[in-house]
Amino acid sequence: MSKNNTSSDEQLLRERSLAFFGAVVASVSHELNNVISIVDQSSGLLEDFALMSERGKTPPPEKLRLVADRVGRQTQRGLEIIQRLNTFAHSPDYPKNECNIVDVVRNITALSERLADLKKVKLEISLPDRELQMLIDPFSFQHLFFSIIRRMLDCSESGEQISVSVVEEGGECIVIIESTIAKYEYKSDELDILLSGLVPVRLISDSGGGTTTITLALGDGTA
Amino acid sequence: MESARVLIVDDEKDFRDTLSDRMETRGMSVDCAESGVVAVEMVKSNKYDAIVLDLAMPEMDGLETLKHLLAYEPNLQIIMLTGHGSVKDGVAAVKAGAVDFIEKPADIESLVKKIHDAKAETMARFEKDLDDKISQLIKRKGW
Numbered sequence: 001m002s003k004n005n006t007s008s009d010e011q012l013l014r015e016r017s018l019a020f021f022g023a024v025v026a027s028v029s030h031e032l033n034n035v036i037s038i039v040d041q042s043s044g045l046l047e048d049f050a051l052m053s054e055r056g057k058t059p060p061p062e063k064l065r066l067v068a069d070r071v072g073r074q075t076q077r078g079l080e081i082i083q084r085l086n087t088f089a090h091s092p093d094y095p096k097n098e099c100n101i102v103d104v105v106r107n108i109t110a111l112s113e114r115l116a117d118l119k120k121v122k123l124e125i126s127l128p129d130r131e132l133q134m135l136i137d138p139f140s141f142q143h144l145f146f147s148i149i150r151r152m153l154d155c156s157e158s159g160e161q162i163s164v165s166v167v168e169e170g171g172e173c174i175v176i177i178e179s180t181i182a183k184y185e186y187k188s189d190e191l192d193i194l195l196s197g198l199v200p201v202r203l204i205s206d207s208g209g210g211t212t213t214i215t216l217a218l219g220d221g222t223a
Numbered sequence: 224m225e226s227a228r229v230l231i232v233d234d235e236k237d238f239r240d241t242l243s244d245r246m247e248t249r250g251m252s253v254d255c256a257e258s259g260v261v262a263v264e265m266v267k268s269n270k271y272d273a274i275v276l277d278l279a280m281p282e283m284d285g286l287e288t289l290k291h292l293l294a295y296e297p298n299l300q301i302i303m304l305t306g307h308g309s310v311k312d313g314v315a316a317v318k319a320g321a322v323d324f325i326e327k328p329a330d331i332e333s334l335v336k337k338i339h340d341a342k343a344e345t346m347a348r349f350e351k352d353l354d355d356k357i358s359q360l361i362k363r364k365g366w
Contacts, residue, residue, distance in 0.1 A: 033328070038238050040328035043244055048245055118280075
């Protein structure tokens with residue numbers, strides 16, 4: 001590879017990695033804003049109830065309980081979102097790291113859920129109970145995964161489905177992304193090739209019978 | 224002024240329920256819709272003084288819903304709810320026909336004021352239409 005190709009590859013990676021990071025953070029910040037809005041309005045509603053009580057109109061206990069449940073539910077949701085974002089934000093810390101692929105896939109799939117929801121596409125996930133440790137670049141893996149999901153969603157219509165699963169086969173960890181999205185046809189691009197080299201992972205695509213399957217094979221026999 | 228009738232359109236149930244409760248404690252009559260599609264159907268069978276419409280919703284987003292609603296009734300008073308720091312989105316909504324916008328988390332008193340302003344605008348338009356019709360009738364009759 002010539003010096004010019006390497007520096008343009010680096011430029012492409014840098015720009016697209018920043019865009020990926022930004023896309024995930026923007027999506028999370030929007031979801032967190034919804035959580036805060038609900039907690040904010042709930043706090044305001046309790047204030048309204050306090051004012052009503054001062055004027056002799058006490059709200060029924062079940063109303064107060066509903067508000068308490070709502071705040072509890074949204075606080076839990078907010079904590080989960082923050083946990084996911086924190087895990088994601090730390091993934092570039094170590095470019096080559098022993099990672100539990102199950103956790104990595106779980107996290108990046110959860111971070112992609114809002115984008116799937118906006119398109120009314122069902123994003124299903126099936127994960128093994130045990131850990132699957134692999135030496136990978138976790139940030140590049142998540143970038144590749146997100147890029148594939150996003151391109152599928154760009155072609156999707158309401159009611160379609162993407163299924164994500166992780167299995168172990170012959171010492172390799174296999175991440176399978178399967179879609180029934182009629183208009184989607186996988187086309188490998190320069191970024192896919194670069195990221196596959198960095199992770200490292202073998203990317204195999206297969207289309208047939210109305211289904212497109214992308215297989216990411218991590219482990220023995222990868223590039 | 225008679226109490227305002229409002230439609231809240233947002234895909235988050237907890238947000239709809241909380242905002243609805245707060246508006247009702249302020250004497251408003253509130254309906255809720257969980258999507259743009261439902262909102263369009265509700266507007267066809269009910270009269271609202273104001274519609275509070277979330278921008279980011281699945282399937283049919285706020286801007287798309289706005290266009291459908293205004294195509295049905297161009298004088299609808301629609302207040303767009305945008306994300307925090309999304310002034311650009313709010314301005315786009317106003318250019319597309321919303322009467323105003325407010326960023327989440329929304330200050331309730333500001334939102335209530337916008338709703339009352341929207342109702343006042345609707346009433347002013349109604350009175351003007353009525354005046355115009357009376358003037359035309361007088362002219363036709365030669366009174």
